[in-house]
Amino acid sequence: MTTNTALTTKDLSVTYVGDREVEALKGVSIDFSANQLSAIIGPSGCGKSTLLKSLNRLHEIQPNVEISGDVHLGDQSVYNTDEPVPKLRKRIGYVPQTPTALPLSIYENVAYGVKLHGEYDSKNELDALVESYLQKVNLWDEVEDRLETPGAELSTGQIQRLCLARSLAVEPDVLLCDEVTSALDPISAESVEETLVDLKEEYTIIMVTHSMEQAQRIADDVVFLYLGEVIEENDVQTFFQNPEKERTKKFIDGDTIVEYDESDDDSPSEAVPAER
Amino acid sequence: MGGSTDSGSQNRLGRRLLTERVSGYWLQGAGYFAIVLFALIVLALLYQSLPLLSEYSLVQMLTSSNWDPAQNQFGFLPAIVGTVYVTALTMIMGTPIAILAAIYIAEYAEGRTKTLVSSFIDVLAAIPSVIFGLVALIVVVPFVGDYLAPAVGSSATGLGIFTVSLVMAIVVTPFMISLSVESLEALPDELRESSLGVGATKWETIRIVLLRAAGPGIFSAVLLGFGRVFGATIVPAMLIGGQTHLPSSPFATGQTLPTLIVNDFGELMSLPLTQSALIFVGLMLIVVVWLFNFSAMILRQRLQQRWQF
Ligand SMILES: Nc1ncnc2c1ncn2[C@@H]1O[C@H](COP(=O)(O)OP(=O)(O)O)[C@@H](O)[C@H]1O
Ligand SMILES: [Mg+2]
Numbered sequence: 001m002t003t004n005t006a007l008t009t010k011d012l013s014v015t016y017v018g019d020r021e022v023e024a025l026k027g028v029s030i031d032f033s034a035n036q037l038s039a040i041i042g043p044s045g046c047g048k049s050t051l052l053k054s055l056n057r058l059h060e061i062q063p064n065v066e067i068s069g070d071v072h073l074g075d076q077s078v079y080n081t082d083e084p085v086p087k088l089r090k091r092i093g094y095v096p097q098t099p100t101a102l103p104l105s106i107y108e109n110v111a112y113g114v115k116l117h118g119e120y121d122s123k124n125e126l127d128a129l130v131e132s133y134l135q136k137v138n139l140w141d142e143v144e145d146r147l148e149t150p151g152a153e154l155s156t157g158q159i160q161r162l163c164l165a166r167s168l169a170v171e172p173d174v175l176l177c178d179e180v181t182s183a184l185d186p187i188s189a190e191s192v193e194e195t196l197v198d199l200k201e202e203y204t205i206i207m208v209t210h211s212m213e214q215a216q217r218i219a220d221d222v223v224f225l226y227l228g229e230v231i232e233e234n235d236v237q238t239f240f241q242n243p244e245k246e247r248t249k250k251f252i253d254g255d256t257i258v259e260y261d262e263s264d265d266d267s268p269s270e271a272v273p274a275e276r
Numbered sequence: 277m278g279g280s281t282d283s284g285s286q287n288r289l290g291r292r293l294l295t296e297r298v299s300g301y302w303l304q305g306a307g308y309f310a311i312v313l314f315a316l317i318v319l320a321l322l323y324q325s326l327p328l329l330s331e332y333s334l335v336q337m338l339t340s341s342n343w344d345p346a347q348n349q350f351g352f353l354p355a356i357v358g359t360v361y362v363t364a365l366t367m368i369m370g371t372p373i374a375i376l377a378a379i380y381i382a383e384y385a386e387g388r389t390k391t392l393v394s395s396f397i398d399v400l401a402a403i404p405s406v407i408f409g410l411v412a413l414i415v416v417v418p419f420v421g422d423y424l425a426p427a428v429g430s431s432a433t434g435l436g437i438f439t440v441s442l443v444m445a446i447v448v449t450p451f452m453i454s455l456s457v458e459s460l461e462a463l464p465d466e467l468r469e470s471s472l473g474v475g476a477t478k479w480e481t482i483r484i485v486l487l488r489a490a491g492p493g494i495f496s497a498v499l500l501g502f503g504r505v506f507g508a509t510i511v512p513a514m515l516i517g518g519q520t521h522l523p524s525s526p527f528a529t530g531q532t533l534p535t536l537i538v539n540d541f542g543e544l545m546s547l548p549l550t551q552s553a554l555i556f557v558g559l560m561l562i563v564v565v566w567l568f569n570f571s572a573m574i575l576r577q578r579l580q581q582r583w584q585f
Contacts, residue, residue, distance in 0.1 A: 058469055063386045090475030100466040103488040103583040112484075113474030152584040163470065170474050 006034035006204040007055060007092075007174055012069035014050050014059065024050040026228040027069065032174070032221070037200045039219035039236075040208045043251075047228040048208040049097070052176045055206065056092035057085055073173065090117060093172035097179040097208075099159035101151030102166075106143050109151040109162055110134060113170035133169045137161040137195050157188020164195060168203070175199070177207040181214065193218055212252065216240055224248050314566075321559040328552035343520040343531075345540060345550040352557070354520045358437065358530035361523060362512060365441035366505045370449045371498055375487075377449070378456035378494070383482055394457065401450035409514035412443040417515065425527040432527035435517035441526075443511050448501040455500065459493025460486060467585060488583040492576050499572050503565060509534040533557050 014025040024047040032038045040048050053059040055071055057078065071078040078088055090113070102109050110130045120126045130147070134140040139161045143154070151162055160180055167175060177196070181189035196205060197218050209215055215222050215236065222239040224232045224247075232239065232248045243249050328337075332350060340351030381394050420442075421434025467489055471481040487494070517529025518539050531539070537554050545551045 053469075056473070058472060061465065061468055061472065086472075086475040086477050088475075089473055094469060094473030096466040096469050096473075098464065098466045100464065100470045101585055102467065102470060102485050103491075103585040104484075112471070113476065116474070116476050116480055150582060150584050166470070167474055176473075 004034050005031045006074070007032040007206070008072045009051075009055070010070045010072065012051070012054060012071060013067065014047070014054050015066045016062070016064060017066055018064045024228055025054065028225075028228075028230050029069075030223055030230060030233055032204060032206055034204050035200060035202070036220040037196060037205045037207060037218055038221040038223060039215035040206065040223045040225055041210065041212060041215050041251075042225035044210065046225050048210075048225055049178050050228075051225065052178050052206065052208050053094070055174075055176055056089045056094055058089070058094055060085075090170050091172050092174045092176060093167035093170065094176045095160075095163045095167050095178065095180050098183055099156045099163060099180075101154065101159050101162060104151060105148045106151050106154070106162065107147040110165045110169050112166055117170060119170070129169060133165040136168060136199070137165045138191060139165060155188070157184045157191065160184060160188070160192055161195060164192070164199075168199070172203065174204045174206065177205065179208050179210060182210065212240075224251065226251070318559070318562060321555055321562065325552055325556035325559050328549055328556050331549065341522050343536075345547060345553065348549060350549070350553045352533075352536075352560075354522050355531045355533045355536045355557070356560075357522055358516070358535075359506065359532040361437050361526070361530070362441050362444065362508075362516075362532055363502065363505050365438065365526065366444040366448065367498070367502060369441060370445035370452065370501060373445075374449045374452035374456060374498070374501070375494060377453045378460060378497075379482055379487075381453070382457045382460035383478070383486070394454075397450045397453050400446075401454055405447045405508070406510050406514075408443055408447050409511045412439065412511070412515055416443060420527065428527075430525050430527045433517070433529070435515055436527050436529045437516065437523050438526040440512045440515045440532075443515060444505050444508055447508070447511060448504050451504065452497045452501040455497035456490070456494045459490040459497070462493070463489050489585045491583050492580045495572075495576055495579060499569075502568070506565065506568075507534060507561060508532075509538055513538050533561055 009028050009030050012025055012028045013023070016022040016024055028051060040051060042048055050059060054067060055078070059065050059067075067079070070080060073088070073091060076083070078092075081088070102112060104112065107130055108115075110133055111126055114120055114126065114129055120129060131140060131144075134143065139158060142158060151159065154162060160183070164175075164177075164180075180196075181192050184192060193214065196207065199205060200220075207219070219236050222232075222234060222236050223230060224239070224245075226247060232243060232245045234244065238244075239248070240252060243252060328350065337350050337352055338356070339353055340349070341353040342349045342351040343354060377397070381390060381397070385393055416439055417434035419434070420436075420439050421432055424438075425432040425434070463486060467485055468481055471485045472478070476484070512532045513535045516531065516535055518531060518535060519529045520531045520536070521529075523530040537557055540550065541554055545554070
């Protein structure tokens with residue numbers, strides 16, 4: 001396969017230093033290939049969302065986060081750079097786990113980023129952009145005659161596709177998706193999955209999922225994250241048929257119980273940390 | 277054996293259902309009680325206002341600026357203008373500050389600063405307003421009378437509309453800040469992430485997304501502030517100068533509807549028409565507040581519908 005790397009993390013560590021210290025990521029180094037759909041899997045609380053958000057510095061909205069290491073988008077550093085963060089985030093889009101419409105109309109939801117970046121010359125061009133991105137996420141037919149109604153009036157499945165359209169409309173290189181189907185009914189989930197598969201022709205997609213079936217169905221590469229560390233990173237075939245690590249094998253076989261290392265001084269006391 | 281447990285559980289279910297029904301009535305009763313109480317207050321005020329209303333024309337009283345109960349002159353215009361003046365000035369000064377401060381506390385302040393600032397705001401919100409009135413008499417009144425009014429070419433004692441508005445702004449702003457902070461902090465982080473995630477700046481996120489999403493809550497906060505200013509009694513009574521004339525400038529003395537009541541009710545209640553007139557002022561206050569809350573409720577629903585997320 002002739003894939004080149006779109007996004008790389010180098011020894012990325014993230015620690016939450018709130019009431020109790022949580023080392024959410026412990027030196028993660030991964031290469032995410034361009035125009036592939038990479039799935040990050042792992043049990044709850046193992047740092048998947050943290051990893052995803054640290055790729056475009058979204059975790060910085062939380063107080064008390066410490067980070068070390070770096071992320072590279074192509075050959076550009078994400079952390080050691082003078083480039084303004086909004087410009088970086090425009091190139092690395094993010095779709096949250098909960099389908100979230102902005103308090104704007106359907107049209108304005110899609111046009112939101114485009115308008116902020118001023119990347120259009122006329123109303124007609126903007127209209128066309130909005131239509132094309134709604135087409136791209138297979139939502140146009142369902143909403144074309146009610147573009148002015150609030151985005152939040154759509155069903156959750158539709159809102160999730162609206163979120164995809166909003167993120168895609170600013171033409172990112174990389175799209176980060178955090179368990180984007182977990183809040184959806186099976187039918188909506190399937191349609192979002194199909195959309196993601198279509199999209200990887202044009203974008204690099206990094207998706208968190210807790211469903212191994214989903215990873216198996218639509219991913220090209222799989223990253224297995226466990227207690228803040230990368231256990232295995234492989235293409236989907238090898239990962240599921242022929243995993244390198246014993247731990248991966250156990251996880252695939254359904255052993256998703258998290259075993260904390262007793263010597264680890266920061267190990268949380270409860271068996272499975274609550275999903276954030 | 278089996279039969280007795282059966283009837284035991286029957287009994288038990290019967291009791292539970294009875295409790296259910298009784299508590300239902302209770303809650304319903306409490307709800308209706310509020311409505312009945314409101315209606316009773318309005319009726320009582322209305323009944324006591326009748327002597328005045330049968331004697332003079334309503335329109336004439338509302339548009340006359342001659343208030344002299346001893347001479348049976350009941351012009352409400354000065355107090356109405358004073359109330360509108362104070363409320364408008366206070367809200368113009370207080371609202372932008374409240375919203376900006378709330379944004380700072382909810383979105384920018386972190387850690388100890390945040391704790392410190394918000395705890396002081398809560399303390400300010402809890403101070404009885406009579407204390408603000410006292411401090412204002414010592415500090416604000418001389419300041420306005422000796423410096424501010426002369427500086428804008430007006431002569432004043434320092435007591436008057438502007439002083440009241442300034443102090444009322446200080447009284448209600450912490451209140452509005454607290455409530456606005458709550459609505460901003462209740463917003464899900466996904467809204468922030470969604471907006472920042474397409475490359476919006478923090479300020480764009482606040483202005484376009486968060487202020488809309490929290491809009492209905494902030495709107496309610498401002499309305500509660502408005503209600504407090506509109507019905508404020510002690511601070512205006514201490515600082516407005518208590519003269520019933522149409523205020524000629526923001527620094528002029530004046531009267532508001534509530535101060536009209538407190539200033540005149542003692543001595544003049546012995547004159548039956550005066551008593552009726554003051555009660556009518558109370559009726560106006562309650563009707564305006566009710567109309568206002570009612571339209572605010574409808575507007576809030578509209579906003580909520582429009583800015584849902
Ligand atoms: N804002 C936060 N403050 C403190 N701890 C956090 C925060 N967010 C996440 N964590 C902790 O970091 C760890 C990883 O969380 P997360 O990345 O959300 O895991 P996942 O997405 O895999 O379920 C968990 O132990 C979680 O409790
Ligand atoms: Mg997560």
